[in-house]
Amino acid sequence: MATESGLPRILVVDDEEAILETMVFTFRGEYEVFTTTAARQGLEMLDKHAPVSVVLSDQRMPDMSGVEFVSEVRERHPSTVRIMLTGFSDAEATIRAINDGHVYAYITKPWEPDQLKQVVRQAVDHHRLSVENEQLLGELRGANVFLTAVMDELDSGAIAVDAEGVIRALNRPVRDYFGLSGDPCGCALPQLLEDQGLEAIGAAALAVAGDEEVSFQDVDVGSNRFRVTSHALASSSGAALGRVIFFREVSHEPLNQEFNERIAELVGAEGSLRPHVLGVREALSALSQQVGASGIVSAGMTQLAERVSRTQTALEQWLDVDDAMAREDYPDAQGLRDRMRIASARWPLGDELPARVLALARSVDEYYDSGEKSRERVL
Structure with missing residues (x-):
């Protein structure tokens, strides 16, 4: 925060x-x-x-x-x-x-x-999300009229149940995730999930709702993985009103971990960077295919696909600039600078660039200022 x-x-x-x-x-x-x-x-x-x-x-x-x-x-x-x-x-x-x-x-x-x-x-991201969830729940406690509309805007699926476990509201992501139709409000949550063949989701929801020591459970449903969390609702006097149970699609997390490891490989690379760039470019191409082949539509998977695509653009720009500086007698200096800026804007770690990329940027700037350059590759 x-x-x-x-x-x-x-x-x-x-x-x-x-x-x-x-x-x-x-x-x-x-x-x-x-x-x-x-x-x-x-x-x-x-x-x-x-x-x-x-x-x-x-x-x-x-x-x-x-x-x-x-x-x-x-x-x-x-x-x-x-x-x-x-x-x-x-x-x-x-x-x-x-x-x-x-x-x-x-x-x-x-x-x-x-x-x-x-x-x-x-951990910082986890804290930020937790605080945002708490702030959102605080707003929901006094806004029952707008509860369904607000819940529909959440990236996570959400089901609000009263103190007896009866569903009072649920949002669009839950309907989409679990293929729910009709109006389940008024039904007992365990019975609804059992009728839909979602007993594992029901067991996880009961576990996180019934034990304050359990912060979340991950559950696989088909090709999707959901992280189930629960937050208690109480009146201003402290009386228990029920719970909101959240279902966040986290199937992207293993792929996101692989992406982060590939980026860390580039940042920490020593010596010639080009072999690492080529290797990571190939790995990201395979990762992009995995994301597309998963068939999973979620905010996390969409964001990962965009990060992969943007990083691929950065890698291609670096390779092309390095090639132009080495092969061409008088490449367009302004064009090279523009391509380096584009690459930096698409690089996922902002200013935390590999050392050889920083050296390439300096080489381009020197060529822009003097009109002279070496024919040696920098990467």
Whole structure:
């Protein structure tokens, strides 16, 4: 969640100053980073600087264990996403904390910087989505007249049930996902899902609705995978009104993970970049075919397809510019600069470009200014 500085806030708690300094350096410019060596001071900082999107905590600290700390964080700031930094010997306690619902993820020391960044980025996104869901639910509590219209605009499927489990509203994505017809309002949710052959969805919905420690369950329905979550509804006096159960299509996530790994390969490549670009271009072509062949229509799959397409354009532009600089005597300098700008605009990581691409951009700028260039490839 963005703050006054425009950056999400993260808190790092570790009794090793060197690790805190590394964290500040790693996330500088991307997040507003707070650090402390003491768990209890960390709790005070959370209260003072709320909202904090993510907390990263060491497991072994002198005044309080990491598991105890994240449990307290969960009580005070339940929306703050919690990540454990752990050594191999602490794995059992950390896994227990994850199973208890206290921890979103854990990172084993020593970690890879790219892995750390990716996990924290996903945690920040998770926090943002959770906050948005809570804000949306707050609006829905006082707007029953507009409930169905608002729910239809959600990317996720949503079913609102009363305290007895009777369906009071559901949105268009749910109807589309599960092929529901007619008006199921007034039906018991378990019975409706059973009638549609969706017992697995019903079991997941009951699990997340009946156990506050279970934040979500993933369920496969045909070729689709859905993430089922639940949020309680209460009146201003605290009386239970029912629940909204969300069904988010997440079939794209394994493919999205592969995409991110390919992009990380380019950013971290050493030496000649061209073989990596050619390899990633081929991998993205195959990934694009997988997305198309899946037949899955969802916001996540559509966004992934667009990211793949835009990245393919960036790679082609880089290769073409590098070829023109090496093969042609006097290529159009302005055209080359324009193509580099197009590539940068379509690159998924913004200014985080491979070193050889930055060198190619400098070479193009120098040619634009002087009219002279080398015939050697840069990539």
